[in-house]
Amino acid sequence: MTPDLPSALSLDPFIVGVILAMAAVTVLTKVGGIWLVRRVDLSERLEAGLSVLPGAIVIAVLGPELAAGGPAEWGAAGLVLLVMWRTENILLALIAGVVGVVAFRAVL
């Protein structure tokens, strides 16, 4: 970006400071939730709510991403589902998805 390109190993103190601040707020978010729930007794009702979080968050990440995509992404996502369902092998499913999306983008 700048005319004098920084060498690969250069560490600008200001940028390092910004990166460490990013790391600090990230750690806060990672430990904050459990820090909080360790201080309150959870009712079974609340635990039921927490238990749906994993799937719900994955779906919340996926929904808008797929909605923003097109037939190529939808087809590839279907391919991942299919391979997961038949083989339960994550690596195979990922490879199928990435190969699929490249192929579908070329064809569709």
Added chain:
Amino acid sequence: MDADADTRPVASGSDRDADGSAATGSPDTESDEQRPLEAEATGSETAGDLEPAAESVTFTWDGVRTGFLTCVPVALGVGGYGIAFGVLADQAGLSVAEAALMSATVLAGAAQIVAVELWADPLPVGAIIATVFAINLRYSLMGAALQPWFRHLSPAKIYGSLYMMADENWALTMRDLKSGSGRGAFLLGSGIAIWVFWVGATVIGALAGGVVGDPTQYGADFILTAVFVALAAELWEGQSSLVPWVVALGTAVLAAEYLPGRWYILLGGLVAAAVEVIRYDS
């Protein structure tokens, strides 16, 4: 849901003990029916490699190893994404060392990619940090979801493991713990796999820089989506997942339409959890 009930003991006041005096928690505040369970968990934790009892959660090298090995295929996918991040960081003007430092300390893919997209001269520091915080707020929910199992571990083990939490290894960890494995160290082990591949791929991507060109032509932009589709397939628990998932989907798609940034992730998860709390009949 039924499977959860088996692996999740009823809440007790004993969590605070572990906070004060790492893992050797005195049972003074516990009711009688809680005591055997807590004692069992504490015992197996300090005993290391002893055969874990059915409902206890242990923290062993075997757990770290299993987490690491299980996560390697997923970490390969993360690596593909890390290359994309390295390329973007290089284009934004970060040095290879700076990009690697960010991956090693922040360890949050989506937030890092958005951050380097915001990278400009002069650096909008406030906007970058606020955005990173907002994108990563979902980690609070994800961490909280681990509490039923992590309650048996010492604070040092809990918070040390949580540093290594990323989307992918968190989901793998939830799957493993829900199966009743009792492997409390799974998050740490799988996180180490993610960390190694993420940092390594960042360096490769940053070095490759302009040579790689547009990562979309190799489908690299689809890797994270594919990872999440695969994880969704694994997290599906049948009929009981239907309502929360539909609620999460509707909320997230709507929120993504009308709210800035990544708030939709947090909102989708929270609304689904709230609906489940309301629906729950004890």
